[in-house]
Amino acid sequence: MMGTKSEGFFSFGSITNRGAALFASSRQNVSIAPLITFRIVFGLLMFLSLIRFWYRGWITSVYVTPQFHFTYMGFEWVHPLGDLGMHLLFLTIIIAALLITLGLFYRIATVIFFIGFTYVELLDVTTYLNHYYFITLVAFLMIWLPANRDYSLDVLLQPEKRRKLVPAWTIGILRFQMAIVYIFAGLAKLDPDWLLDAQPMRTWLPAKTHLPIVGVFMYKTWVAYLFSWFGAVYDLFIVFFLINRKTRPYAYGVVVIFHIATAIFFPGIGMFPYVMIACSLIFFSGEFHERLQRFFPFYDHSVDETTYRFKYTPSVLIAIYIFLQLVIPLRFLLYPGHLFWHEEGYRFSWRVMLMEKAGSAYFTVKDKAHTIEVNNAEFLTPLQEKMMCTQPDLILKYAHHLAATYKTRGLVSPQVYGEIYVSLNGERSKLFIDTTANLAAEPVSWKHYNWVLPYSKQDK
Amino acid sequence: MFKSGHVKKIIFVLAVAVFCACSKSSDKGGETPDAFDKTAMLTNYADNLIIPGYTALQQKLQVLQTASDAFLAAPTIATQATLKTAYIDAQLQYERITSFHFGPAEVVLLDVFANFSGNLNYNFNTAGELTGFSIDSVNIEKNISTGTYNLATMDRASFYSQGFPALNYLYFGPNAIAKFGTNTAARVKYVKDVVTRLKGLTDGIITSWGTYRAEFISNTKTNSGSPIANMVNQMAYQMDLLKGPRTGWPFGKQSNGIVFATKVEAYFTGNSVALAVENINALKKTYTGGGSGKGLSDYLVALNKTQLNTDVLTQFDLVSTKLSAIPDPLSTSLTTQAAAVEAAYKEIQKLLTLLKTDVASATAVQISYVDNDGD
Numbered sequence: 142m143m144g145t146k147s148e149g150f151f152s153f154g155s156i157t158n159r160g161a162a163l164f165a166s167s168r169q170n171v172s173i174a175p176l177i178t179f180r181i182v183f184g185l186l187m188f189l190s191l192i193r194f195w196y197r198g199w200i201t202s203v204y205v206t207p208q209f210h211f212t213y214m215g216f217e218w219v220h221p222l223g224d225l226g227m228h229l230l231f232l233t234i235i236i237a238a239l240l241i242t243l244g245l246f247y248r249i250a251t252v253i254f255f256i257g258f259t260y261v262e263l264l265d266v267t268t269y270l271n272h273y274y275f276i277t278l279v280a281f282l283m284i285w286l287p288a289n290r291d292y293s294l295d296v297l298l299q300p301e302k303r304r305k306l307v308p309a310w311t312i313g314i315l316r317f318q319m320a321i322v323y324i325f326a327g328l329a330k331l332d333p334d335w336l337l338d339a340q341p342m343r344t345w346l347p348a349k350t351h352l353p354i355v356g357v358f359m360y361k362t363w364v365a366y367l368f369s370w371f372g373a374v375y376d377l378f379i380v381f382f383l384i385n386r387k388t389r390p391y392a393y394g395v396v397v398i399f400h401i402a403t404a405i406f407f408p409g410i411g412m413f414p415y416v417m418i419a420c421s422l423i424f425f426s427g428e429f430h431e432r433l434q435r436f437f438p439f440y441d442h443s444v445d446e447t448t449y450r451f452k453y454t455p456s457v458l459i460a461i462y463i464f465l466q467l468v469i470p471l472r473f474l475l476y477p478g479h480l481f482w483h484e485e486g487y488r489f490s491w492r493v494m495l496m497e498k499a500g501s502a503y504f505t506v507k508d509k510a511h512t513i514e515v516n517n518a519e520f521l522t523p524l525q526e527k528m529m530c531t532q533p534d535l536i537l538k539y540a541h542h543l544a545a546t547y548k549t550r551g552l553v554s555p556q557v558y559g560e561i562y563v564s565l566n567g568e569r570s571k572l573f574i575d576t577t578a579n580l581a582a583e584p585v586s587w588k589h590y591n592w593v594l595p596y597s598k599q600d601k
Numbered sequence: 602m603f604k605s606g607h608v609k610k611i612i613f614v615l616a617v618a619v620f621c622a623c624s625k626s627s628d629k630g631g632e633t634p635d636a637f638d639k640t641a642m643l644t645n646y647a648d649n650l651i652i653p654g655y656t657a658l659q660q661k662l663q664v665l666q667t668a669s670d671a672f673l674a675a676p677t678i679a680t681q682a683t684l685k686t687a688y689i690d691a692q693l694q695y696e697r698i699t700s701f702h703f704g705p706a707e708v709v710l711l712d713v714f715a716n717f718s719g720n721l722n723y724n725f726n727t728a729g730e731l732t733g734f735s736i737d738s739v740n741i742e743k744n745i746s747t748g749t750y751n752l753a754t755m756d757r758a759s760f761y762s763q764g765f766p767a768l769n770y771l772y773f774g775p776n777a778i779a780k781f782g783t784n785t786a787a788r789v790k791y792v793k794d795v796v797t798r799l800k801g802l803t804d805g806i807i808t809s810w811g812t813y814r815a816e817f818i819s820n821t822k823t824n825s826g827s828p829i830a831n832m833v834n835q836m837a838y839q840m841d842l843l844k845g846p847r848t849g850w851p852f853g854k855q856s857n858g859i860v861f862a863t864k865v866e867a868y869f870t871g872n873s874v875a876l877a878v879e880n881i882n883a884l885k886k887t888y889t890g891g892g893s894g895k896g897l898s899d900y901l902v903a904l905n906k907t908q909l910n911t912d913v914l915t916q917f918d919l920v921s922t923k924l925s926a927i928p929d930p931l932s933t934s935l936t937t938q939a940a941a942v943e944a945a946y947k948e949i950q951k952l953l954t955l956l957k958t959d960v961a962s963a964t965a966v967q968i969s970y971v972d973n974d975g976d
Binding site for chain 1: 609610611636637639720721722723724725820821822823824841845849850854855856857858903904908909950953954955957958959961962963964965966967968969
């Protein structure tokens, strides 16, 4: 059996009769090398990111200090584990990340990493970041991929487990995941605010005049347009240039520059640029990765054609996964109203750095004998309050929490009213929700929230 | 070995990018002027508002110390009257520097040790609990009688037993003069310690600004912890204090209308409204950069937010007017002038919203007293 040069279903090879060819090529066997690099780099990056998170004191400030957490619908049972517990959990995930890199007890390590990381992410909606979601998805995929079958401690301990070839879909699925991130991020930018008004770049860039060389241009409107349009084009098309063998090295150079630039301009996005730079390596060929790995210490140069075989290829499950990845980011289409305003279907859709939104929220709790104004700082951290003010589902969750809390303080069936002002993409703040709606009586659901006032664009 | 074709291509792209970046910088040179000079703005703040503000506080605390020593040497109605002027003067000056609580002032936690506002994360609903601008007279008396205390202690009892609140009680509290009749030496020592500490903190801040100034004016970033973000955040925070501990909470907003008259700022001198008016006027001065043309308001205009800037300025004046309409002492007005307090409260909330939402958003500053990743 020969290792084919085809690179799975993301090659430009067979545009005709794509369906059949795609299915067939995904079952062909290719070099395991891209998976190996991916495993090492991903594990290392997670290891460093988690240590950074710990070092900055965020475990405590985000998961220990808050007395109330915004849980995800259906995951209300997920609770923080206390100071010691949270740190132990992070320690466990950090060790798991290291084991993934080393390829030691790989299957167990990936399962622990996936469960641990996902558990942490489910604790509080206000900490949601697209790249955390991406990490969760990749961690899930890695459980099923044989990324430890070469250049790993598992193979060192059990040499008979070494495999040089893997089914092409094991690499293709990771490329698919990358493509989803980029292309949906690009599609999200095909938006009037982004393209025609250059928002939020126009708001954010004047804050970047401190940068050397480019700083002086940051007040220029055309620069905001350049950033917006370049960002949109980059996100939409970079994947295709990464897939194409001829353009790939240039494209990767652009990936590095683009993400380093975003890291310099927007340090607040944290690890996201590095995650994308590292994970984009998956687009390189098996040949490239094999040559790369020759530089690794203790690399075993011996070549054989052992092939990793799944007992059965989970075609149906892969198809379902792909379908979900294609559909979940599009669920916003089911909702009426302006997406940025209502944010129904906004999360899990690769909308990164897409809008500038800020708000102020004042709540009043009432019953027949009481009218009490809520002090948000009593219940929420500044970060939580900031996120809650602009996101309807969080406003509702918080209002329900207030109703429950004030019930224990002696109010009879407390009603909760919000006076909330939100500013979107540089516009003036406007009243966000119906001040006469008793939020305590409004149900949390997937349905459109009618108590959020409709958006109206106004002159600036 | 490693066939480096790919690597060469990647490096080629990187090299082209670096070349472009460099050539761009050389052909434009200085011909494109900055639309707004943030360093000039920060220099204006440091040299015309912040450092002079702290220096004035230092001077007024010096006057206070002198008057305090005279009062302690001979506690009479006459020395107390002189002291009162000096005390009020010093605290009014303190209100003028509240939006500059970052950098050196944050290092020494001036706001908790000089004029503790109780923090925002407390429920203002229990009379017995020390919240807002309470004064812990029990702990103060205990400190005096035992003689063992450490004013650097980091707890709420300690914060409530020093700075302006403690002096307010010790100088002007019930039977203030008579109380110096017993355990005189210990009481005098405590007052002197409180004044010395307050002055020491201020002296230290002025010294630190000597070196911090360069860092301050050169950092034109707006991320969390940067000078611009610090000022915007402090203005928003002061507005939160004005809405909560300074007016709304003692007024009963959190407590179903139950008034906590003793929890107003500077209860025993009865000048809470004057302090609040000074506070809002100082915030406006911070916002405009002292009307020098080099303030945050001018930055907003440079960002084409002229209407927002006008609205903010109008709202500042409105808040000041509405606050001034409340007669001092606020502790009484909370009950007798409820409509005036309510009117001021409403306008405060509007200004808070403008600063926290519109201004912060327009200047790309995050209202969040911690840093964190976002996307």
